[in-house]
Amino acid sequence: MAIELTGLSKQYGDVTALNSVSLTVRRGEIFGFLGPNGAGKSTTIDILLDFVRPTAGTATVLGYDAQDDSMAVRQAVGILPDGYHLYDRLTARQHLEFAIASKGSDDDPIELLERVGIADAADRKAGGFSKGMKQRLVLAMALAGSPELLILDEPSTGLDPNGAREMRDIIRAERNRGATVFFSSHILEQVEAVCDRVGILRNGELVAVDTIDALRDALGTDTRLVLTVESVTDDMVNAVAVLPEVTGVHADSETRLTVTCAPETKTAVMHALEAAGGTVVDFDIEETSLEEMFAAYTTDDDTATSSEDEDDRELVAPSAESEEVRA
Numbered sequence: 001m002a003i004e005l006t007g008l009s010k011q012y013g014d015v016t017a018l019n020s021v022s023l024t025v026r027r028g029e030i031f032g033f034l035g036p037n038g039a040g041k042s043t044t045i046d047i048l049l050d051f052v053r054p055t056a057g058t059a060t061v062l063g064y065d066a067q068d069d070s071m072a073v074r075q076a077v078g079i080l081p082d083g084y085h086l087y088d089r090l091t092a093r094q095h096l097e098f099a100i101a102s103k104g105s106d107d108d109p110i111e112l113l114e115r116v117g118i119a120d121a122a123d124r125k126a127g128g129f130s131k132g133m134k135q136r137l138v139l140a141m142a143l144a145g146s147p148e149l150l151i152l153d154e155p156s157t158g159l160d161p162n163g164a165r166e167m168r169d170i171i172r173a174e175r176n177r178g179a180t181v182f183f184s185s186h187i188l189e190q191v192e193a194v195c196d197r198v199g200i201l202r203n204g205e206l207v208a209v210d211t212i213d214a215l216r217d218a219l220g221t222d223t224r225l226v227l228t229v230e231s232v233t234d235d236m237v238n239a240v241a242v243l244p245e246v247t248g249v250h251a252d253s254e255t256r257l258t259v260t261c262a263p264e265t266k267t268a269v270m271h272a273l274e275a276a277g278g279t280v281v282d283f284d285i286e287e288t289s290l291e292e293m294f295a296a297y298t299t300d301d302d303t304a305t306s307s308e309d310e311d312d313r314e315l316v317a318p319s320a321e322s323e324e325v326r327a
């Protein structure tokens with residue numbers, strides 16, 4: 001195992017940052033760690049790196065106890081922590097030389113800077129770097145010594161779209177050479193694009209661990225039908241809303257209705273619309289989006305999965321646009 005957490009808890013005064021989290025990350029996998037702001041992601045990572053001590057439970061990294069063998073962990077792991085520190089007056093090359101020496105490796109600093117796309121700035125002082133350049137520099141330092149495990153806290157923060165793509169390529173390349181990558185992120189597309197499995201934290205508790213596809217499936221099979229009709233009327237909305245397998249109906253415009261329902265109810269929805277005087281001119285079927293999936297696991301709103309309450313029928317499944325993600 002690359003990482004093993006057992007009953008890990010962290011209390012900051014009255015605040016429970018982590019509540020008995022148990023998790024196993026296997027060697028060779030890319031594992032994404034998700035959760036709303038304040039869910040406990042950085043706290044977990046800080047415990048793995050012994051920046052923070054747990055209140056209860058244990059964490060092992062590559063077989064080393066994260067607290068008792070923290071030096072061994074840091075030697076073996078490449079890290080991009082949340083509150084990293086760079087030396088303003090040292091150049092990128094000097095930062096790399098320091099990281100390479102502390103790993104006892106023989107990497108070429110320029111090669112590492114090339115991998116993260118800032119070789120041109122090798123001899124510039126880090127104090128003058130943009131946020132994204134700093135992020136790239138810390139990533140290059142994490143790659144020094146070809147670590148068995150990379151632990152990256154929000155690695156895409158501050159990166160432009162090219163940088164985010166390069167980050168994905170680097171994460172994949174690291175896994176392909178046999179490394180394990182454990183990273184936290186808010187960028188769901190990024191996570192879906194590279195992760196073998198994800199864990200979702202909510203209020204300090206691990207609420208789900210699986211592949212993204214399996215997490216989607218576990219939410220239920222609700223489908224979203226986007227229907228274009230000649231003109232939406234209240235009768236049509238009501239006729240669809242009372243169907244037993246429909247969990248949401250929303251008139252997006254005068255001609256567009258979004259219906260959340262079980263897949264086998266699609267035909268019944270069409271019939272109900274036509275019986276209420278509507279003519280369907282077009283329709284589209286949408287899968288649960290990543291944002292909806294994230295919201296379903298991390299908010300209390302469960303209208304996405306079921307609702308027997310007539311009053312709730314105006315609501316569509318929770319989405320990033322309509323639901324605030326609560327910490």
Ligand SMILES: Nc1ncnc2c1ncn2[C@@H]1O[C@H](COP(=O)(O)OP(=O)(O)OP(=O)(O)O)[C@@H](O)[C@H]1O
Nearest residue numbers: 012015016017035036037038039040041042043044
């Ligand atoms: N040093 C600290 N003192 C007091 N409370 C803290 C401290 N560090 C973290 N917390 C609290 O612990 C909880 C978890 O915070 P953490 O930084 O681990 O969340 P996160 O998931 O990384 O959030 P974000 O996505 O915003 O980075 C929060 O309620 C936070 O306020």
